[in-house]
Amino acid sequence: MTATVPFRANSDLLDTQYTAWKKDPSSVDASWAAFFEGFELGLVELTKRQAKTDTATGGAGGTLSEKTLSFRMRVTNALLVFRSLGHTASHLDPLSAAAPNPPTLTLEGLGFTEDELDEEVKTHMFRGGQPMKLREMLSELRKIYCGQTGYEFMHIHTPEVQNWLLDRVEKRPFEPELPAEQQVDALRWLLEAETFERFLHRRYVGQKRFSVEGGESLLVALETILESLPRLGASEIVMGMAHRGRLSVLANFLRKPLENLFYEFSENYVPNMVAGDGDVKYHLGFETVRKTRDGKEIAVMLAPNPSHLEAVDPVVEGMTRARQRMLGDTVDRKSVIPVLIHGDAAFAGQGIVTEVLNLSQLPGYRTGGTIHIVVNNQIGFTTLPADARSTTYCTDVAKMVDAPIIHVNGDCPLEVAHAAKLAIEFRQMFGRDVVIDIVCYRRYGHNETDEPAFTQPNMARAIASHPSTATIYRNLLVEKGVLDESGANALQKELEDELEDGVKTLAERESKIGENPYEGSTAESQPPFSFEPTLTGVEEAKLKEIGEKLLQAPESFHLHPTISRRFLAARKKAIESGEGFDWAYAESLAFGSLLTEGLGVRLSGQDVRRGTFSQRHCVFYDTETRERHIPLTKLSEDQGRFCVYNSLLSEAAVLGFDYGYTLLAPNVLICWEAQFGDFVNGAQVIIDQFIASAESKWQRPSQITLLLPHGYEGQGPEHSSARLERFLQLSAGRNWQVCNFTTPAQYFHALRRQMKRGFRKPLIVMTPKSLLRHPKCVSKLSDMAEGTSFNEILDDEHLLGPAERVTRLILCSGKVYYDLLEFREQNKIKNAAIIRIEQLYPLHEEKLKEIVARYPRAQKKWVWCQEEPRNMGAFGYIRNRLSDISGHRVRYAGRERSSSPAAGSKAIHVLEQEKLVEDAFSV
Known part of the structure; x- marks a missing residue:
C-alpha cells in the first residue's frame, strides 16, 4: 500500500467505509481496504467507556468509535511513514554530528501525544501482531529505519518484492552480531585501503591516484559480496568503475601484484603492451581468481575504462551477458554478477546511467540484475549536490526500475557489510538491480594535487578534523573487546610490511617487468592486421x-x-x-x-x-x-x-x-x-x-x-x-x-x-x-559461392570502351556509384572509368595501384566523387593518399562545404546531386 490514509477523518465517513467494506471488500478504495484488512490495529484493552461504544470487536454490523478509528489510523500511518520516510531521519552523513530530525517523524508529526505512548497496540503487519506499547513500537521503528542505514523500497510496485524486503529489514534487530573473526576481517579491509593510499601519498608525492580515502568502506562492500557468492550460486564478478578508488580496488580487491602497480608509478614506466599507446594506471583493467574465506574460487574481472565516468556501464553489462552465455546461464543468470561502482555526481548527472537502468529488464539485454555501489563523496569535482541535481538523493533515478536503494553511513563498516549482503541476496532472489549508496567523503580534492578549500572551505575543515573510518572502527572493536590494541597494531604493521615488500620486489624485478605483459591484465594478444584474402564464399x-x-x-x-x-x-x-x-x-x-x-x-x-x-x-x-x-x-x-x-x-x-x-x-x-x-x-x-x-x-x-x-x-x-x-x-x-x-x-x-x-x-x-x-x-x-572473397577495391566492370582509351579515373564509394554509372550510360561516355573504394580504411594501396595501372592515359586526371559536402565524407581523408599514388592533385566532385550534412529541400538536393555527378565527368 503506497497511499496514506489521512490522520483524522470524519466519523461518518469512517463508519460508512467500514460498513461497506464489511459487506463487500471490493466496494471501497484500495487504500481503505488495505487499512481495514491488512492493518487491524487497536488497543488490546479498552477503557470501560470505550468498550461500551466500540461494538466492532463484538460482532458484525457494529461500528468503531471515532477515537479508536483515529488511533488505529495514526498507528497505521506511522508504520507507513517510517517504512517510506525513515531514511530521511537516518544518520547517513559521517561529517554530521547528528541525524536529521524531520517534522514528519516527530511524535507530533505522526499525530500522537505523550499520553498515548503507553497505550498497547498490535498489528499483523508488524511483529506478527505481538502486543506492545506504542512507545516500544515507535522505538523499534526508529531503530530499524532511522539508524546508520536508510532504506527506500516502498516505491516498488511488486508486493512480493516489497514484502521480502520488509521481512529482511525488520528482522535485522534480532540477527546475531557477526562473529569476531568477520568483524576483524572488516577492519583488515579498511586498513588495507587506508594503508595503501597513505603509502602512495608518501612515496609518490604529487602523482594523481584519485584516492578512495573517506570511502574505504567500498572495500568492505566488495569483500562482503565476494564472500556471499558461493552460497548463492555465483562464481564470477564483472566490474566497472571510474578512476576514484580504482588503484585501491586493483591492489586490495583484485590483488594486482603490488610490484606491477608500483612500477606504473615509476618515471621509467612503459606500458606492457605488444603494440599501442597504453593508458594511465587508473584506467587499466585486471582479472584474477579470488578465494573466499571457505576456499571457494571466484573469478573477478575489472573492465578497463576511460575517464568518461559512466561510459563503462553498458560495456560491463554486455561483458556479463556474454559470460553468462558462455556458461550456459541464459535463464536465471545467477552465475555472473555485474557490479558497477559510481560516483554520486555521475550517477545523478550522466544520462547513460538511466539508459543502462532501462536495459536491466529487457529480454535482449538483461543480466539478472546489477549491484550498483555509489561512493557518495557528496561532491562532484568542486560542485555540491545543490548545484548538481534536482533530486533529494543522487540515487533517485534508480527508482524508475523499482530498484531498492540502501543508503548507509560510510563510517559504519558493519552497516555497509549488511547492506552488501542484503543487496546480493536480493539480486540473486529477484534478478533485479539494487543500489547501495555509501555516504562518505573525499579526504583530498578531486585529485591529490587539488585544493578543495578553494571552493568548499567548511567541508574541507570538517574532513581534516575527522578521524578515518578505520580509526573509528578500530576503536570500536577495541572498546567492544573484539580486538585488543596490540592485535590492531600487529595488523597495521603486517599491511605496511606487505607494501614495503612490494617495493623491494619491484627493485629486484624491474628489469624483468614486461616479460609476461598479459599476466593478470585484461589485454589480449592477436596477430596483426593483414590484407591477405580470406576465402569467405560458400558452396x-x-x-x-x-x-x-x-x-x-x-x-x-x-x-x-x-x-x-x-x-x-x-x-x-x-x-x-x-x-x-x-x-x-x-x-x-x-x-x-x-x-x-x-x-x-x-x-x-x-x-x-x-x-x-x-x-x-x-x-x-x-x-x-x-x-x-x-x-x-x-x-x-x-x-x-x-x-x-x-x-x-x-x-x-x-x-x-x-x-x-x-x-x-x-x-x-x-x-x-x-x-x-x-x-x-x-x-x-x-x-x-x-x-x-x-x-x-x-x-x-x-x-x-x-x-x-x-x-x-x-x-x-x-x-x-x-x-x-x-x-x-x-x-x-x-x-x-x-x-x-x-x-x-x-x-x-x-x-x-x-x-x-x-x-x-x-x-x-x-x-x-x-x-x-x-x-x-x-x-x-x-x-x-565457394572460392570468392571480399574485394577492398572494385575495378570498372562496365566500361563502354577499351581501357587504353580511358583518360579520366573517377574514384568513389557507396551509392553515388550508381548515379555515376547511370550518367555515363545515358551520355555514352567512353573515356572515364569508375573505380569503387569499398574499404576506405585501411586503404589497400597496393591493390589500387594494380587496378589503376590498367589505365595508363588517365594518370593525370583523377577525380574523387562523393555525395557529402567537401568538409565531410571521405575526401579529406583520401585526397592526399590518392595524390601520393598518382603523383598529381586529385580533383573534387561533390557538394560545397557546409555546416549541415545535407539540404532540407528535396529540390535543392536534386540540383546538387545532378551537378556533382556531372562535375565528376568534367572537372
Whole structure:
C-alpha cells in the first residue's frame, strides 16, 4: 500500500467505509481496504467507556468509535511513514554530528501525544501482531529505519518484492552480531585501503591516484559480496568503475601484484603492451581468481575504462551477458554478477546511467540484475549536490526500475557489510538491480594535487578534523573487546610490511617487468592486421539450401500478404534463378551460413527485426496471433544461436552493451544497427573511447560491426549522413575497417570475414537506404559461392570502351556509384572509368595501384566523387593518399562545404546531386 490514509477523518465517513467494506471488500478504495484488512490495529484493552461504544470487536454490523478509528489510523500511518520516510531521519552523513530530525517523524508529526505512548497496540503487519506499547513500537521503528542505514523500497510496485524486503529489514534487530573473526576481517579491509593510499601519498608525492580515502568502506562492500557468492550460486564478478578508488580496488580487491602497480608509478614506466599507446594506471583493467574465506574460487574481472565516468556501464553489462552465455546461464543468470561502482555526481548527472537502468529488464539485454555501489563523496569535482541535481538523493533515478536503494553511513563498516549482503541476496532472489549508496567523503580534492578549500572551505575543515573510518572502527572493536590494541597494531604493521615488500620486489624485478605483459591484465594478444584474402564464399548448394529455408513458415502461419506476395516472392525468384540477391537477402545468407557453421549471430538496435526500411523481416509475425517465426533459428539442429533484438531507443547504452558483448564472445558475430546512421553520434563516447581506441589503449580486440544507414536521398540533414568523416578521422594503426559497399555480395563477404580471419577488428559499414531496392544493386549467387572473397577495391566492370582509351579515373564509394554509372550510360561516355573504394580504411594501396595501372592515359586526371559536402565524407581523408599514388592533385566532385550534412529541400538536393555527378565527368 503506497497511499496514506489521512490522520483524522470524519466519523461518518469512517463508519460508512467500514460498513461497506464489511459487506463487500471490493466496494471501497484500495487504500481503505488495505487499512481495514491488512492493518487491524487497536488497543488490546479498552477503557470501560470505550468498550461500551466500540461494538466492532463484538460482532458484525457494529461500528468503531471515532477515537479508536483515529488511533488505529495514526498507528497505521506511522508504520507507513517510517517504512517510506525513515531514511530521511537516518544518520547517513559521517561529517554530521547528528541525524536529521524531520517534522514528519516527530511524535507530533505522526499525530500522537505523550499520553498515548503507553497505550498497547498490535498489528499483523508488524511483529506478527505481538502486543506492545506504542512507545516500544515507535522505538523499534526508529531503530530499524532511522539508524546508520536508510532504506527506500516502498516505491516498488511488486508486493512480493516489497514484502521480502520488509521481512529482511525488520528482522535485522534480532540477527546475531557477526562473529569476531568477520568483524576483524572488516577492519583488515579498511586498513588495507587506508594503508595503501597513505603509502602512495608518501612515496609518490604529487602523482594523481584519485584516492578512495573517506570511502574505504567500498572495500568492505566488495569483500562482503565476494564472500556471499558461493552460497548463492555465483562464481564470477564483472566490474566497472571510474578512476576514484580504482588503484585501491586493483591492489586490495583484485590483488594486482603490488610490484606491477608500483612500477606504473615509476618515471621509467612503459606500458606492457605488444603494440599501442597504453593508458594511465587508473584506467587499466585486471582479472584474477579470488578465494573466499571457505576456499571457494571466484573469478573477478575489472573492465578497463576511460575517464568518461559512466561510459563503462553498458560495456560491463554486455561483458556479463556474454559470460553468462558462455556458461550456459541464459535463464536465471545467477552465475555472473555485474557490479558497477559510481560516483554520486555521475550517477545523478550522466544520462547513460538511466539508459543502462532501462536495459536491466529487457529480454535482449538483461543480466539478472546489477549491484550498483555509489561512493557518495557528496561532491562532484568542486560542485555540491545543490548545484548538481534536482533530486533529494543522487540515487533517485534508480527508482524508475523499482530498484531498492540502501543508503548507509560510510563510517559504519558493519552497516555497509549488511547492506552488501542484503543487496546480493536480493539480486540473486529477484534478478533485479539494487543500489547501495555509501555516504562518505573525499579526504583530498578531486585529485591529490587539488585544493578543495578553494571552493568548499567548511567541508574541507570538517574532513581534516575527522578521524578515518578505520580509526573509528578500530576503536570500536577495541572498546567492544573484539580486538585488543596490540592485535590492531600487529595488523597495521603486517599491511605496511606487505607494501614495503612490494617495493623491494619491484627493485629486484624491474628489469624483468614486461616479460609476461598479459599476466593478470585484461589485454589480449592477436596477430596483426593483414590484407591477405580470406576465402569467405560458400558452396552454392549450401547457399541454396539456406536460402530456401529462409522462405519457409509453418503451414498454419498467417503471413502478412505483402510479405508473401513481394518479399518472399522476390527471394524465391532469386534463389531459383541464381541472381537478383538484394542487400537484405545477402545479409540473411551471411548470417545463415555462419550459423550452420556453428557460430553465433547477434543483431540488435532500434527496429532491427523488421529493419528501418522494411527490408529485413528476419522475424515473421502471424497477422492473427502475433506469434513469431524466425527462419534463421530453423536451419539445422546443431546450428549456432541467432539472437535478434529490437532495442530501447538508445544509441550509447545499446552500442556499449553490444561492444562489451564482443569482448568476451569472440565466436559470435555481433552487429549493432542504427535506425539512421545520423543517430550514431548519440553513441560518440562509446565510439571514441572504446571501439576506436581500446585495442591501442588496453589491447582489447573486438569484432563489433556497426551498420549505419548512409546516403543522400533528399531526406534532409538528419537522415543522410552517418558522419563517415568522423570514423575516418579516428582511423589509425589499423584499428578498424571503414567500408561503404556497392554490392550485396561485398556485404555478404565482409560479414563472414569478421568471423573467418585470425584476428578481430571492428567493422564500420555505411549501409544503404535507396540501394536496398535498387534494381542494379543486386548480386548473383556465384558472387558469394565457394572460392570468392571480399574485394577492398572494385575495378570498372562496365566500361563502354577499351581501357587504353580511358583518360579520366573517377574514384568513389557507396551509392553515388550508381548515379555515376547511370550518367555515363545515358551520355555514352567512353573515356572515364569508375573505380569503387569499398574499404576506405585501411586503404589497400597496393591493390589500387594494380587496378589503376590498367589505365595508363588517365594518370593525370583523377577525380574523387562523393555525395557529402567537401568538409565531410571521405575526401579529406583520401585526397592526399590518392595524390601520393598518382603523383598529381586529385580533383573534387561533390557538394560545397557546409555546416549541415545535407539540404532540407528535396529540390535543392536534386540540383546538387545532378551537378556533382556531372562535375565528376568534367572537372
